Amino acid sequence: MPALILDNISKTFWTGVYGFQKQKKIIENINLKVFENEVFGLIGLNGAGKTTTIKIILGLLKPTTGHCTILNGSVENRQIRNQIGYLPEAPYFSRQHSGRELLNFFGSLYELTGKKLRNRVDEILDVVQMRHAASEKIFTYSKGMLQRIGIGQALIAHPKLLICDEPMSGLDPVGYKEMRDIFLELKHRGTTVFLNTHDLNEVERICDRIGIIYKGRLLKTEEMSHVLGSTHLLKYWIELDQMDFEQIQNWPVPWIKNQDGIQIEGDQLPEALNRLASQKIYPKSIRPLSSTLEAFFLKAIQDFNEAKDHEKHF
Numbered sequence: 001m002p003a004l005i006l007d008n009i010s011k012t013f014w015t016g017v018y019g020f021q022k023q024k025k026i027i028e029n030i031n032l033k034v035f036e037n038e039v040f041g042l043i044g045l046n047g048a049g050k051t052t053t054i055k056i057i058l059g060l061l062k063p064t065t066g067h068c069t070i071l072n073g074s075v076e077n078r079q080i081r082n083q084i085g086y087l088p089e090a091p092y093f094s095r096q097h098s099g100r101e102l103l104n105f106f107g108s109l110y111e112l113t114g115k116k117l118r119n120r121v122d123e124i125l126d127v128v129q130m131r132h133a134a135s136e137k138i139f140t141y142s143k144g145m146l147q148r149i150g151i152g153q154a155l156i157a158h159p160k161l162l163i164c165d166e167p168m169s170g171l172d173p174v175g176y177k178e179m180r181d182i183f184l185e186l187k188h189r190g191t192t193v194f195l196n197t198h199d200l201n202e203v204e205r206i207c208d209r210i211g212i213i214y215k216g217r218l219l220k221t222e223e224m225s226h227v228l229g230s231t232h233l234l235k236y237w238i239e240l241d242q243m244d245f246e247q248i249q250n251w252p253v254p255w256i257k258n259q260d261g262i263q264i265e266g267d268q269l270p271e272a273l274n275r276l277a278s279q280k281i282y283p284k285s286i287r288p289l290s291s292t293l294e295a296f297f298l299k300a301i302q303d304f305n306e307a308k309d310h311e312k313h314f
Ligand SMILES: Nc1ncnc2c1ncn2[C@@H]1O[C@H](COP(=O)(O)OP(=O)(O)O)[C@@H](O)[C@H]1O
Pocket: 013, 014, 015, 026, 044, 045, 046, 047, 048, 049, 050, 051, 052, 053
């Protein structure tokens, strides 16, 4: 069952100063389904249109064309809205209150009171690993703690769908790992998550499926397992011994040769290794020059730009 259906969504903004205004297409014809129990990551460069897409999903912006179905209904419907948790890109919480007070407040918005509220807040504090700092004031929190309490407020009413805009941006490595563990836990529990990010490392471990958004267009959606299997898109660095390197200097091969090794495309790897081995040359090390997801992402953008260029010329 889809938890979210974007049907031909476009958004145009007026930009520029009065008298010189023009229309700018920010989102163009996005069609997307996000299924129940999946963690979906919308990835794209800064300015690609990720936040705009989320705001349209949440009903904070009206699409210029198209239609959004969320949890089988409309975001206009309060009952549907109550089943959505949202962590904004830059959440603002009253800093003079404690984390527990903040969660109490959000819980009360969903009409939780008394023991029910206390129990739920305790549960959430455990999920987001904030029990130890629950009584401390929010202004004392680190960026990671702020993001975790932010996820906590989004989870308070057992949302069927959790929507997070750049949940990991600006976190240090420890904060990053803690946040990743929370998402892995949510995934384990079967929470449906839609998240936005420009950080590819973020999604690799967490997401079941990704979408690539570029200049307001959804270029591709793909299962993460398929993305990670696309190793043919990688470039590899093969480090050689100096003597071996000299030996291959004059080989007529399409490899990029450098001081202490060669750089090759992924689909050249088996042949290259064979060829080296046939001359009894064994690499000192072999490593991919990027993550598979990064290669997949860049390839999607490159394909799109090439298709555009082709359109221009013909
Ligand atoms: N209210 C607005 N009016 C005009 N342009 C906007 C508005 N909001 C966003 N944009 C533009 O839309 C593009 C996409 O923005 P956004 O969705 O925030 O990107 P992302 O979240 O992927 O970084 C950007 O170029 C941004 O400047």
